[in-house]
Amino acid sequence: MPGIIEQERYTCGIGALQSVVAIPRAVPILHSGPGCGTMIAGFFERSTGYAGGNTSPCTNFSEREVIFGGVEKLRGVIENASKILDSDLQVILTGCTSAIIGDDIESAANDFLERGFPIVHAETAGFKLSNFEAHSVIANAVIDQYADRFTDENPPRSEKSLVNLFASIPYQDLFWKGNLREYKRLLEGLGLRVNVLFGPRSRGVAEWRSIPRANFNILVSPWYGWPIVKNLEEKYGQPFFHFRWMPIGANETTRFLRGALAFALAHGADLDEEKACEFIEKEEHEFYEELDNLATFLLEFRYGLPNHVHILHDSGYVLGFSKFLLHETGMVPKESFATENTPEEYFDVIRADMDSTSAKRSLPLFFEPDAGKAQDMLRSITHKGRGLIIGSSWEKELAKEKGFDYLPASVPSSYRLAMTTNYIGYSGGLRVIEDIYGVVLGSYD
Amino acid sequence: MSINLRAAEIPPRERRLGSITGFFGTAEELVSESRTCGLKDKSRSFSQCLGCSTSNAACTTILIQDAATISHGPVGCASCLHDFAFTYRVDAQRRGLRDVTQRKIYSTNLTERETIYGGAEKLANAVREVYQRAKPNAIFIITTCASGIIGDDVEGCAKDMQEELGIPISAIFCEGFRSKMWTSGFDAGYHGIARSLIKKPQIKRNIVNVINFWGTDIFRQWLAPFGCEPNYITPYSTVEAISRSSEARATIQACSTLGSYLGAVLEQEFGVPEIKTSPPYGIAQTERWFRALGELLGNPEAAERAINEKKAEFMPKIEQFRRLLKGKTAYVTAGASHGHSLLAVLGELGMTPLGAAIFHHDPLYDNGSEESDTLQHVVRDYGDVPNYNVCNKQEFELVNALNRVRPDILLARHGGMTRWGAKMGIPTLLIGDEHFGMGYEGLANYGETILETIENDEFVKNLEKHAQNPYTKWWLEQKPSAFLEGGPCYARDN
Numbered sequence: 021m022p023g024i025i026e027q028e029r030y031t032c033g034i035g036a037l038q039s040v041v042a043i044p045r046a047v048p049i050l051h052s053g054p055g056c057g058t059m060i061a062g063f064f065e066r067s068t069g070y071a072g073g074n075t076s077p078c079t080n081f082s083e084r085e086v087i088f089g090g091v092e093k094l095r096g097v098i099e100n101a102s103k104i105l106d107s108d109l110q111v112i113l114t115g116c117t118s119a120i121i122g123d124d125i126e127s128a129a130n131d132f133l134e135r136g137f138p139i140v141h142a143e144t145a146g147f148k149l150s151n152f153e154a155h156s157v158i159a160n161a162v163i164d165q166y167a168d169r170f171t172d173e174n175p176p177r178s179e180k181s182l183v184n185l186f187a188s189i190p191y192q193d194l195f196w197k198g199n200l201r202e203y204k205r206l207l208e209g210l211g212l213r214v215n216v217l218f219g220p221r222s223r224g225v226a227e228w229r230s231i232p233r234a235n236f237n238i239l240v241s242p243w244y245g246w247p248i249v250k251n252l253e254e255k256y257g258q259p260f261f262h263f264r265w266m267p268i269g270a271n272e273t274t275r276f277l278r279g280a281l282a283f284a285l286a287h288g289a290d291l292d293e294e295k296a297c298e299f300i301e302k303e304e305h306e307f308y309e310e311l312d313n314l315a316t317f318l319l320e321f322r323y324g325l326p327n328h329v330h331i332l333h334d335s336g337y338v339l340g341f342s343k344f345l346l347h348e349t350g351m352v353p354k355e356s357f358a359t360e361n362t363p364e365e366y367f368d369v370i371r372a373d374m375d376s377t378s379a380k381r382s383l384p385l386f387f388e389p390d391a392g393k394a395q396d397m398l399r400s401i402t403h404k405g406r407g408l409i410i411g412s413s414w415e416k417e418l419a420k421e422k423g424f425d426y427l428p429a430s431v432p433s434s435y436r437l438a439m440t441t442n443y444i445g446y447s448g449g450l451r452v453i454e455d456i457y458g459v460v461l462g463s464y465d
Numbered sequence: 466m467s468i469n470l471r472a473a474e475i476p477p478r479e480r481r482l483g484s485i486t487g488f489f490g491t492a493e494e495l496v497s498e499s500r501t502c503g504l505k506d507k508s509r510s511f512s513q514c515l516g517c518s519t520s521n522a523a524c525t526t527i528l529i530q531d532a533a534t535i536s537h538g539p540v541g542c543a544s545c546l547h548d549f550a551f552t553y554r555v556d557a558q559r560r561g562l563r564d565v566t567q568r569k570i571y572s573t574n575l576t577e578r579e580t581i582y583g584g585a586e587k588l589a590n591a592v593r594e595v596y597q598r599a600k601p602n603a604i605f606i607i608t609t610c611a612s613g614i615i616g617d618d619v620e621g622c623a624k625d626m627q628e629e630l631g632i633p634i635s636a637i638f639c640e641g642f643r644s645k646m647w648t649s650g651f652d653a654g655y656h657g658i659a660r661s662l663i664k665k666p667q668i669k670r671n672i673v674n675v676i677n678f679w680g681t682d683i684f685r686q687w688l689a690p691f692g693c694e695p696n697y698i699t700p701y702s703t704v705e706a707i708s709r710s711s712e713a714r715a716t717i718q719a720c721s722t723l724g725s726y727l728g729a730v731l732e733q734e735f736g737v738p739e740i741k742t743s744p745p746y747g748i749a750q751t752e753r754w755f756r757a758l759g760e761l762l763g764n765p766e767a768a769e770r771a772i773n774e775k776k777a778e779f780m781p782k783i784e785q786f787r788r789l790l791k792g793k794t795a796y797v798t799a800g801a802s803h804g805h806s807l808l809a810v811l812g813e814l815g816m817t818p819l820g821a822a823i824f825h826h827d828p829l830y831d832n833g834s835e836e837s838d839t840l841q842h843v844v845r846d847y848g849d850v851p852n853y854n855v856c857n858k859q860e861f862e863l864v865n866a867l868n869r870v871r872p873d874i875l876l877a878r879h880g881g882m883t884r885w886g887a888k889m890g891i892p893t894l895l896i897g898d899e900h901f902g903m904g905y906e907g908l909a910n911y912g913e914t915i916l917e918t919i920e921n922d923e924f925v926k927n928l929e930k931h932a933q934n935p936y937t938k939w940w941l942e943q944k945p946s947a948f949l950e951g952g953p954c955y956a957r958d959n
Contacts, residue, residue, distance in 0.1 A: 024591040025540055025574045026598070032541025047935070053610040053641040055517020055542070061881070062520070062545020071935045074860040074881040078514040081642045086614060096956055100511035100948060104861050104940045116539060116611040117642055120580060146539030147575050147611050392571070396598065413547065417554075417567045434551040 022361075026392025027414040029332070029359040029430060030192065031063050032146030033113075036154035038064060040111040041072035042190030043162070043217070044224035047107040050078040051094050051125060052115025056146075064191040064431060077101040081117040091123050098132055098139065108225040109166065111158065112141040119145030133165070138225065140165035152334070152360050155189045156247040159217075162228055163251065170229040176256035179233045181289045182213045183280075184258075186248050187240035187444075190218045192334075194433055198442030199266075203240070206273070206445055209299040210281050211291040232256045236287050238280060240266065240444075242335045242373070243366040259287060264373055266340030269348045269449030270307040274300055307446040311348065314453060318350060325460055326425050328352045328403050332394060332411035333430045334360035335370050338385065341410060343377050344449055349456070353383045354403055359430075361389035398422070408456065425459050468733050468831070473620040473636060475656045475726070477518070477644030479506065482725075484827045486645045488855035489946040492808075492821075495853060496841045499828035506645075507950035515857050517641030519607050520545060521650030523570075525658060526605040526637070528553055528679070528700035529707065530562075533569035533601035537588050537619060538609025543572040553700075556679035559898070560701045569599040575611055584617045592626040592634060602704040603633040605657060613640035627661075633704070635661035645857060646825045648722050648800065655699075655727035662704060663735060666711040672696040673762075674716040674731060676724030680900030684717075687904070690767040691758065698727070711735035715761045719744055719899045721802040721830050721837055729831035741832060743802070743839040745903050747809030748783075749846040751775075779905035786912025787815040793919065796870055796891075797821040798863055799878030803899060805839035807876050810902045810911050812847025819870040820852025822863045824879070854945065860885070864936055865945040867891065874919055890929030894918045 034056050040048040050057055061073040079093045114125055129141040142161040144154045187203055188196035197219045204214045204221055215227050237260040239249045249260040261283040267276035277300050284291055329351050331338045335358035342353040367387055374385045388394045395418050407424040409415045413434035419426035428436040442448045478484040487507035498504055519542055526534045527549040536543035550568040557565045573591045575584050592604055608619055623636040637657035639650045675684050675695045684695035698710055716731045716739040718724030728739040738761055745754035752772055759768025794817045797807050804823040811818050830837045856862045864885050875886030875893040886893030902911045947954040
């Protein structure tokens with residue numbers, strides 16, 4: 021039986037309404053209790069987008085719906101939502117109330133579908149799954165119930181250089197917008213065309229309709245998003261290139277791009293390999309020019325720099341930060357925590373990925389959604405030297421207690437505003453360096 | 466309805482007070498309907514996300530210095546509560562709190578298994594774990610839709626655990642689906658606090674309970690002439706201080722929407738008289754309020770002196786702002802009583818309210834006294850308010866109404882609403898400190914800030930040119946009440 025959770029770093033299934041908010045001109049419709057939308061808006065903050073937050077239609081279950089069912093109310097809300105709000109896609113998300121009483125959403129959604137509404141539905145009850153899992157449920161719902169209806173115009177795998185990218189979870193990854201933009205730029209640098217699907221660089225529903233056309237898919241994630249690429253593999257025969265952590269900095273970004281390039285070529289993408297390699301080299305060069313300058317600072321700064329780091333984040337970030345910081349800044353990752361409620365079947369492979377970071381040392385990693393417990397553990401651990409904590413706003417107090425430097429980089433993020441900054445890629449690595457050592461230098465009054 | 470602290474749950478506001486969330490008309494009509502025929506709520510055939518009782522109940526417990534709060538539900542039902550940790554840290558400065566400790570917020574993390582087999586055992590284990598981990602002086606369990614529907618015996622669990630652990634453990638029933646008014650969560654929170662913490666008084670002390678949020682400590686100065694000190698409850702208070710709030714000589718409320726239930730409980734169950742008249746916003750109400758305070762504390766002279774001193778100090782400033790703001794128009798969106806108070810501030814500053822979107826309406830508060838009807842005072846002191854809309858944060862109605870009236874300024878009290886003012890190029894002001902507008906000084910505060918906000922309109926004027934708007938042209942041409950029961954777009958089967 022999973023235990024209590026203190027200091028949540030993720031939220032429940034209905035939190036994936038933010039994935040809908042991230043699709044241009046899509047509207048989430050909540051069939052849920054009255055507070056669900058507010059809880060999610062409050063968790064992510066500054067996350068309203070086109071039609072999230074107080075704009076999202078919601079059936080606001082009352083005792084009447086709990087007793088008599090809420091489908092009729094839902095029908096009214098859907099009908100009127102389309103009159104009141106301009107949208108290209110409506111996505112119904114169900115909450116705990118609807119799931120427990122067993123409302124039949126599907127037939128309601130299908131009726132509207134038959135009337136030509138661009139509408140899909142997804143089961144996202146909070147007691148069943150987390151927002152990390154529900155993100156895939158939403159993406160698959162849009163693929164199966166919407167995009168799949170347009171395959172006549174979008175024959176499967178008909179564009180050899182087109183890929184669908186599944187990486188950052190919108191809003192759950194504090195840097196999702198910047199990260200997706202940067203993935204797209206980097207992959208386009210190889211000569212690929214990229215459906216990024218979420219955020220301002222997506223072409224909205226037109227792009228979702230073109231998903232089948234893609235030659236293959238790219239998944240950047242240790243585990244979340246897996247059901248999407250499996251679904252597409254089964255549905256359209258699209259293979260996928262899987263990269264299991266966030267490519268932060270030069271080593272991992274080059275590994276990611278070379279992997280994607282080899283995969284694309286092996287699957288018949290029409291790419292100029294030489295030009296693609298030149299692009300990678302040019303990007304690397306820009307990165308190392310900065311690292312050259314940084315080395316002097318790292319080696320000569322005599323007032324104190326952090327020599328070790330604790331990371332509390334989802335496993336993709338814990339791996340990505342660890343690999344980057346150890347090899348590209350010299351900071352040693354100590355006890356770190358994957359806080360996203362990682363499914364057990366992925367523990368081994370994530371641990372192995374953590375261990376492969378260094379040939380000489382093992383990097384302690386704990387799977388701990390109860391981040392309050394993780395904090396208590398860190399309270400009792402001391403390492404020699406100055407420490408850095410990378411985590412959410414909850415870590416601000418802990419860092420203060422321990423006298424550590426603190427870099428907020430995860431949700432909830434009360435002390436940091438992130439808009440279009442990216443942490444992945446070559447430029448992302450440099451930005452992480454700027455942010456960490458900016459905090460360190462700023463600590464000198 | 467009389468108070469019964471033996472009952473585990475209290476009925477939500479719609480059943481207890483006859484409160485409503487749907488009305489279009491004028492403020493005067495609403496006050497008069499509340500008095501004569503009783504209010505009938507109207508439903509909507511379109512609705513947007515509300516808010517729910519569980520977070521308002523959490524607001525009454527999380528900010529208690531030495532208590533822990535457990536949300537009994539799936540993780541999602543506790544996911545916005547981290548915001549109270551931020552509030553606690555930042556506003557602690559306004560209260561001079563030195564030892565700012567981490568907030569203790571937990572979720573029992575209900576999963577599918579518990580929806581089938583029940584979650585009471587998991588809750589009991591959670592309480593033990595929290596007790597070990599946080600060593601709190603009290604634990605509050607707030608319920609959620611999921612725990613409510615599956616019917617966990619939360620009250621029984623709290624009782625057993627209290628016996629086992631020897632600290633107050635309180636079940637607070639605040640499932641979102643029980644009420645259309647998230648403010649019912651305040652009442653539920655206070656009910657749990659009163660049942661588990663407040664003790665019968667042994668002595669009387671020269672303290673006055675102030676039921677508020679996180680507002681600046683202005684009452685220390687205000688109460689000094691009466692020989693009393695404020696006992697702020699419940700944010701920043703301690704389990705011990707709350708348990709002795711029965712020893713106070715009086716209770717005052719920063720906002721009747723917030724303090725209605727606790728004020729009545731303290732008077733009816735613990736003999737602490739509350740000031741019935743509405744909170745002190747606007748000159749007329751500030752004077753009534755100070756006189757009521759003087760009367761209650763047996764020192765009417767001190768009240769007259771305070772009024773005269775403050776008048777002498779602040780009236781010249783207020784007069785100046787009245788001249789500068791004369792004829793300026795405003796629209797208000799806020800929770801009920803505080804929204805009324807903002808209308809009083811506008812009236813006092815000589816501004817013209819063009820309308821209001823107020824989240825709900827209580828015909829009377831728990832004390833049953835007409836003296837506490839904040840909206841009635843506003844209407845009597847400053848005249849009627851047109852386009853008075855009772856609407857529980859239904860953004861589509863607000864956007865529609867705001868688009869019609871286009872005021873010089875939008876005053877908001879809750880997050881999420883302000884951006885619509887800005888998107889329409891309307892200078893918009895949200896003040897988080899609920900004490901900011903109180904008394905004579907509050908009028909000077911608001912006068913200055915309103916002027917500054919109207920003056921600094923470059924940002925909103927620029928945003929207006931580039932703002933995205935998801936609302937259809939069709940909708941903006943309908944009446945704002947079109948989807949309310951009785952309106953032209955309201956469908957009968959809803």
